[in-house]
C-alpha cells in the first residue's frame with residue numbers, strides 16, 4: 279500500500295514564521311499508523327519554492343519527503359497532480375485547510391477532481407476495511423459526533439484537527455529520513471481577485487433576536503442571557519427536586535425515557 | 537438664542553376662517569404649519585416605550601418616524617401572523633444549501649437564510665432553498681422557493697452533481713453554504729466541479745463585500761461576493777419579520793449514479809469521551825458536592841460530560857481538563873447542570889454561551905441560582921441520590 283501525505287508551507291499563527299501545519303503532522307501520524315499495521319510506505323509531497331521547516335516532518339515519523347520544486351508564486355495543483363498520478367498512490371492524505379496561505383481547503387478537492395479520485399473530508403481516524411481495497415474513515419462531525427464511512431481505495435482523505443495528536447518530534451528520525459527534490463510543473467498562479475488588508479477580528483453575533491424583530495424581543499435577547507429568569511424552587515423534598523430536574527431535562531430532549 | 541418673536545396678531549390671523557362678512561376665528565383648529573414643526577418630546581417618548589416590562593424602559597433605537605405635534609397614533613392591534621411576502625417575478629435567485637440535520641434547520645442554517653435574504657432583497661431577487669427533505673420551517677426562515685434534492689443517504693458527490701446541474705441551468709446569482717463539516721465539504725466539491733469562484737469561511741457578508749481570514753488569520757481578504765460563498769457561523773443575523781411562501785418548484789436533475797462511499801453509519805458522541813469544549817450537556821460539580829462517587833454515577837446515568845469548578849480541580853478531586861470557566865474551558869454546551877457551584881464571575885464566563893442552566897445550591901443568593909432557568913435551593917448531597925434512584929427506577933419497570 280502506498281500512502282502520500284500532502285504538506286503545505288505553513289506559518290505559525292502567532293509568530294508568523296514558517297512552520298509545518300499541525301493538521302498535516304496529524305495526517306502523517308494517521309498515515310504512519312495505517313502503514314505500520316498493514317505494510318506500506320508513506321511519502322510526503324510538497325510543491326513550492328523551498329522545503330524550509332517542512333524537513334521537521336521527517337522527525338514526526340515520515341520516512342521520505344519529495345519536494346516538487348517550483349519557482350516563486352506558482353499554482354501547486356498541476357505539480358502535485360502529476361506526481362500523484364505517476365506514483366499511483368492508494369491513499370492520499372491532506373490537511374483540512376492550510377495555515378499560512380490561501381487557507382481555503384480547496385486544493386485537495388481540485389486534486390481529487392483532476393485525478394478522478396473520491397474525496398472524503400474531515401477524517402479523525404482511519405482503519406482498513408474488511409474487504410480488501412477498502413478503507414474505513416471516521417469522519418469528525420460537530421459536537422464530538424462521528425460518522426463511519428467505508429470507501430473503496432484509491433481515495434483522497436482530508437484530516438480534521440480532532441485526529442490524534444502528531445507523533446512527537448524525534449531527532450534521530452529526522453536524521454534518518456530522506457528528502458529528494460524533483461522539478462515541478464510550473465503553472466502561473468491565478469491572478470488574485472481579492473483585496474488584502476491586516477486581519478481585524480469581527481464581532482460575533484451574540485444578540486439572539488433577529489433583525490427586524492420588535493424592541494421587546496431585542497430587549498429580552500439582550501438581558502435574558504444574564505439572568506435565567508426561570509423557575510425557582512426553594513427547599514423542595516429531594517424526590518420532588520429530582521422529578522422536576524428530570525422533567526426539565528426531558529423537555530430539553532436530553533434524557534430519553536427508556 | 538435667536539428665536540423669532542411671537543406675533544400674537546399673526547397667530548390669531550392664522551386661525552381666521554375664510555369667507556363670510558364678519559371675521560370669524562376657529563381657535564380650536566390647529567393652524568397650518570409654518571416652518572419647522574415643533575417636536576413633541578412626550579410623543580417621542582411614548583413611541584420609544586417598550587411595552588410589557590415592569591420597569592419603564594425606553595428603546596430609542598426604534599427606527600419609526602416620530603410624528604410631531606400630532607397626537608400619537610394608537611398602537612394597532614398586533615398582527616396574529618407575520619406578513620406573507622410573495623415575490624412572484626424574481627429578478628434573480630440566491631440559493632441556500634442548508635445542512636438541515638434530520639430535516640430541521642439549525643441556527644447556522646437560519647443565519648444562512650438571513651444572509652441570502654439580504655443578498656436577494658438588494659435587487660428584487662428570491663431565495664431558493666435546496667434541501668433533502670422539505671420541512672415546514674423554510675417559509676418563516678425566509679425561503680421563497682424550495683427545490684428537493686434527489687439524494688438518499690449520505691452521498692455528497694451525488695448532491696454536488698445535482699447542484700452543479702442546477703447551477704448551470706438556473707439563474708443563481710449566489711449559492712450559500714454553511715461552513716460546517718457537510719456544508720463545507722459540499723461547497724468545495726461544487727467549486728472543484730464547476731470551476732466557479734469560491735469564497736471559503738466568510739466572516740462577514742454584505743451585498744458589496746465578503747471578508748475572510750487567510751494566511752494563518754493574519755490577513756483579511758475581501759471582495760464582492762462571488763457565486764459560491766461558504767459562511768462561517770454567527771456572522772449574519774437570521775431573517776425575521778416577514779413570512780415567505782416556500783413554493784416547491786420542479787427541476788429535472790440528472791440521474792444519480794453510485795458514489796464511492798460504500799456505507800455510512802452515524803455514531804453519536806460518547807459524552808464520557810468528548811472534550812468539554814465540544815460537549816452538548818455538561819453536568820458540573822462545585823465545592824458544595826462532597827460525595828464525588830455519587831456525582832460520577834449521576835453523570836454517567838444522565839449521559840452527560842463531567843465538569844467541575846476550580847475549587848474541585850485545585851483540590852485534585854477532578855482532573856484539570858474538567859474545569860469550567862475563564863481559566864478552564866469555555867463551554868459551547870446547550871445545557872449546563874451545576875451542582876453546588878456558587879457561580880463566581882470566572883466560572884460564569886465559561887457558561888456564558890449555554891442556553892439552559894439548571895442549578896442546585898443551598899444558598900438562595902448564589903449567582904448560579906440567579907443565572908439558572910431551573911433553580912433549586914436544596915442540598916445537592918440529597919438531590920443527587922434521589923435523582924439517581926429516580927433514573928434507576930424508570931429504567932427497570
Ligand SMILES: Cc1cc2nc3c(=O)[nH]c(=O)nc-3n(C[C@H](O)[C@H](O)[C@H](O)COP(=O)(O)OP(=O)(O)OC[C@H]3O[C@@H](n4cnc5c(N)ncnc54)[C@H](O)[C@@H]3O)c2cc1C
Nearest residue numbers: 822823824845846861862863864876878880882898899916
Ligand atoms: C484568576 C482566577 C481565575 C479563576 N478561574 C476559574 C475558572 O476558570 N473556573 C472556576 O470554576 N473558578 C475559577 N476561579 C475561582 C472562582 O473565583 C471561585 O473561587 C470558584 O469558582 C468557586 O467554586 P465553587 O463555586 O465550587 O466553590 P464555592 O465558592 O465554595 O461555592 C460552593 C457553593 O456550594 C454551595 N453549597 C455548599 N454546600 C452545598 C450542598 N450541600 N448542596 C448544595 N450546594 C451547596 C454553597 O452555597 C456555595 O454557593 C478563578 C479565580 C481566579 C482568581
Ligand SMILES: Nc1ncnc2c1ncn2[C@@H]1O[C@H](COP(=O)(O)O)[C@@H](O)[C@H]1O
Nearest residue numbers: 284286325354372373376382383384385
Ligand atoms: N503547495 C502544496 N504542496 C503540497 N500540499 C499542499 C500544498 N498546498 C496545499 N496542500 C495540501 O492541501 C491542503 C489544503 O490546502 P489549502 O487549499 O491551501 O487550504 C493542505 O492541508 C495540504 O495538505
